[in-house]
Amino acid sequence: MKIAIGLPSRIADISAEVIIEWATRAERGPFSSIVVTDRVVSAALEPLAVLAVAAGATKRIGLMTSVVIGPTRETTLLARQAATIDVLSNGRLCLGVGIGVRENDYLATGNDFHRRGRRSAEQYATLRRLWAGEKLSAETGVIAPKSPRPGGPELLIGGYVPAIAERIAKWGDGYMAPGGGEPEAMAKLWQRLNQLWQQEKRSGKPRWVGASYFALGPKASEQAGAYIQANYGYNPQLAATRLSTLPTTRAALEESIKRQADMGVDEFVLRPCAEDLQQMDLLAEVADRLG
Numbered sequence: 001m002k003i004a005i006g007l008p009s010r011i012a013d014i015s016a017e018v019i020i021e022w023a024t025r026a027e028r029g030p031f032s033s034i035v036v037t038d039r040v041v042s043a044a045l046e047p048l049a050v051l052a053v054a055a056g057a058t059k060r061i062g063l064m065t066s067v068v069i070g071p072t073r074e075t076t077l078l079a080r081q082a083a084t085i086d087v088l089s090n091g092r093l094c095l096g097v098g099i100g101v102r103e104n105d106y107l108a109t110g111n112d113f114h115r116r117g118r119r120s121a122e123q124y125a126t127l128r129r130l131w132a133g134e135k136l137s138a139e140t141g142v143i144a145p146k147s148p149r150p151g152g153p154e155l156l157i158g159g160y161v162p163a164i165a166e167r168i169a170k171w172g173d174g175y176m177a178p179g180g181g182e183p184e185a186m187a188k189l190w191q192r193l194n195q196l197w198q199q200e201k202r203s204g205k206p207r208w209v210g211a212s213y214f215a216l217g218p219k220a221s222e223q224a225g226a227y228i229q230a231n232y233g234y235n236p237q238l239a240a241t242r243l244s245t246l247p248t249t250r251a252a253l254e255e256s257i258k259r260q261a262d263m264g265v266d267e268f269v270l271r272p273c274a275e276d277l278q279q280m281d282l283l284a285e286v287a288d289r290l291g
């Protein structure tokens with residue numbers, strides 16, 4: 001199982017220098033991808049812009065969103081942005097897309113929160129068409145640049161509801177499991193996805209990417225608590241769930257990684273709760289130890 005590391009792009013007042021240092025050091029380490037997350041109503045950095053900067057600072061490491069909130073974005077622009085990053089990074093982009101759970105992100109962008117599931121299905125179909133070089137209508141031409149990979153960037157779809165499996169089987173390349181999700185529910189969705197994948201006569205097999213926050217070192221518990229409160233404090237129950245599953249010791253982190261591997265996860269994203277580079281160094285030691 002591959003280990004990916006999140007960039008600290010949602011931590012307040014993060015600088016370009018810190019983002020670039022994290023990206024370049026991650027590339028020199030045992031990590032498969034660098035990963036960013038999304039919010040609209042937030043002072044955090046915009047994720048696709050962060051990946052564009054990271055793409056220019058790296059050569060090998062994968063670039064991943066986990067996830068962008070697709071229905072808050074205009075689809076043709078998202079298709080262009082993603083394809084552009086994929087071209088400039090020589091095919092390293094993995095676009096993880098989900099629908100989000102916070103209504104204010106939709107209010108801020110003028111989109112209907114209650115139609116987000118239906119809109120996401122329409123969006124995935126359109127992304128595939130645009131990346132294949134199709135026209136949206138007779139009046140439009142080609143909209144997105146041609147990706148180094150046939151069919152466009154890798155598209156992973158995230159979420160909790162059973163309908164996610166159907167959307168992945170039709171349009172996605174795999175499942176982007178939410179951090180802190182129930183293992184039993186995710187395993188059930190994964191089983192259903194593999195059945196639908198065969199029914200759709202898709203070649204190969206879907207990819208499964210898991211995710212979790214982590215914090216290590218002498219201030220781990222303090223940093224974890226502060227980060228979760230800042231990002232999930234609007235929902236005390238969700239914040240408590242996130243915090244209860246967040247590893248803050250090496251032993252707990254190793255157990256979390258092993259559990260994901262045993263479930264069949266292909267790549268596990270670990271998102272830091274602090275910007276200090278010691279977090280990456282400590283995670284690299286754990287990753288190297290587990291091989």
